[in-house]
Amino acid sequence: MIKYLGSKRRLVPALTVMAEASGASTALDLFTGTTRVAQAFKRVGLHTVAVDSSRAAHVLARCYVETDPERSDRLVPEAIEAIDRLNRLPGRPGYVTETFCERSRYFRPENGARIDAVRSAIEEEFAGSPLWPVLLTSLIEAADRVDSTVGVQMAYLKQWAPRAERPLELRLPDLLPGPGRAVRGEACELVNGGRLAHVDLAYLDPPYNQHRYQANYHVWETLVAWDAPSHYGVACKRDDLRHPEGKSRFNGRRTMPVALAEVVRSVDADIVALSYNDESWLTLDELHELCAVRGHVATLAFDSARYVGARIGIHGPSGDRVGTVSHLRNTEYLVLTGNRRRVNRMVAAITGSGTGVVLDRPVRVPSWPPFLDQGPGQDRGSVRSGAASATIS
Numbered sequence: 574m575i576k577y578l579g580s581k582r583r584l585v586p587a588l589t590v591m592a593e594a595s596g597a598s599t600a601l602d603l604f605t606g607t608t609r610v611a612q613a614f615k616r617v618g619l620h621t622v623a624v625d626s627s628r629a630a631h632v633l634a635r636c637y638v639e640t641d642p643e644r645s646d647r648l649v650p651e652a653i654e655a656i657d658r659l660n661r662l663p664g665r666p667g668y669v670t671e672t673f674c675e676r677s678r679y680f681r682p683e684n685g686a687r688i689d690a691v692r693s694a695i696e697e698e699f700a701g702s703p704l705w706p707v708l709l710t711s712l713i714e715a716a717d718r719v720d721s722t723v724g725v726q727m728a729y730l731k732q733w734a735p736r737a738e739r740p741l742e743l744r745l746p747d748l749l750p751g752p753g754r755a756v757r758g759e760a761c762e763l764v765n766g767g768r769l770a771h772v773d774l775a776y777l778d779p780p781y782n783q784h785r786y787q788a789n790y791h792v793w794e795t796l797v798a799w800d801a802p803s804h805y806g807v808a809c810k811r812d813d814l815r816h817p818e819g820k821s822r823f824n825g826r827r828t829m830p831v832a833l834a835e836v837v838r839s840v841d842a843d844i845v846a847l848s849y850n851d852e853s854w855l856t857l858d859e860l861h862e863l864c865a866v867r868g869h870v871a872t873l874a875f876d877s878a879r880y881v882g883a884r885i886g887i888h889g890p891s892g893d894r895v896g897t898v899s900h901l902r903n904t905e906y907l908v909l910t911g912n913r914r915r916v917n918r919m920v921a922a923i924t925g926s927g928t929g930v931v932l933d934r935p936v937r938v939p940s941w942p943p944f945l946d947q948g949p950g951q952d953r954g955s956v957r958s959g960a961a962s963a964t965i966s
Contacts, residue, residue: 597773
């Protein structure tokens with residue numbers, strides 16, 4: 574699985590238990606990223622909708638969430654046959670080789686040439702086919718296994734990573750049976766525009782800072798778009814990433830709280846689960862008040878190692894260490910809001926599984942953020958709030 578910044582790999586066990594305890598049959602993963610959480614929901618039988626604005630995340634969602642291998646007896650055999658043929662293609666240097674191997678150093682040139690050849694073949698032979706997202710996901714994950722970064726594509730390693738020496742090899746993605754849907758779009762527009770159907774459980778994992786996933790993973794964006802864009806900087810980022818109109822409201826310190834509050838208030842779901850961490854722009858008190866517009870609130874905390882890029886230290890252009898890392902661990906929060914009985918049942922299931930600590934925090938009737946109007950017919954004084962009983966373990 575791709576080394577995504579903000580990936581919820583460590584939270585997936587708790588989120589799986591939470592989903593099963595919720596009694597939900599439908600779920601929404603609104604900032605799906607690698608689709609780890611959407612896959613977990615689908616795996617336990619929830620009809621899941623996976624949403625993201627990123628091209629690459631949308632392809633992953635089409636593969637892992639929308640594709641149902643049981644719909645067709647031929648899909649898996651045809652995918653295996655196609656992957657076997659793509660793995661035999663000789664390298665053919667093109668845009669990837671020139672841009673990401675010669676001008677920058679994301680891949681060794683021999684793997685870059687193979688990526689060029691395979692990506693061209695996928696577009697020429699499978700565009701518009703149900704196999705297209707499956708094969709493109711296979712290529713992205715194969716490229717991820719031989720890259721020379723610490724995950725994000727804002728930079729690359731000065732010396733080749735050991736894995737970069739391995740040859741590119743496509744594998745069949747682990748396709749999950751069951752229904753699902755992939756949607757590409759901006760969260761606020763989709764939620765406020767009523768373009769998403771009601772779900773029992775909505776999971777929100779919004780961006781935490783000013784960096785867009787499209788910029789952090791611009792190589793994958795280009796692999797999906799396959800448009801040979803002009804680029805800038807040492808990292809060879811797509812020129813369109815410099816356009817201010819493409820920046821999300823979630824990537825601005827001043828605009829993010831408003832955008833998140835709109836989504837939390839407006840998403841059409843019985844229960845909302847919001848994950849965040851203690852290195853982000855909003856305090857835990859603000860998150861509590863923001864979520865309390867929907868009902869009872871409970872928060873769990875999870876101790877976590879920081880992302881690997883934050884742990885290797887601070888280095889200058891020469892590769893010399895120029896600073897020290899302030900801390901190696903952080904706290905991931907999971908805020909649940911909705912019907913008190915259902916929320917408490919979900920909290921008990923998570924803590925009973927041995928993960929997470931419940932934070933016993935009283936939640937005030939929302940007075941923040943003051944710039945939001947109350948919804949139609951909603952009485953501020955009637956909002957129910959509170960916290961789960963503390964069961965520190």
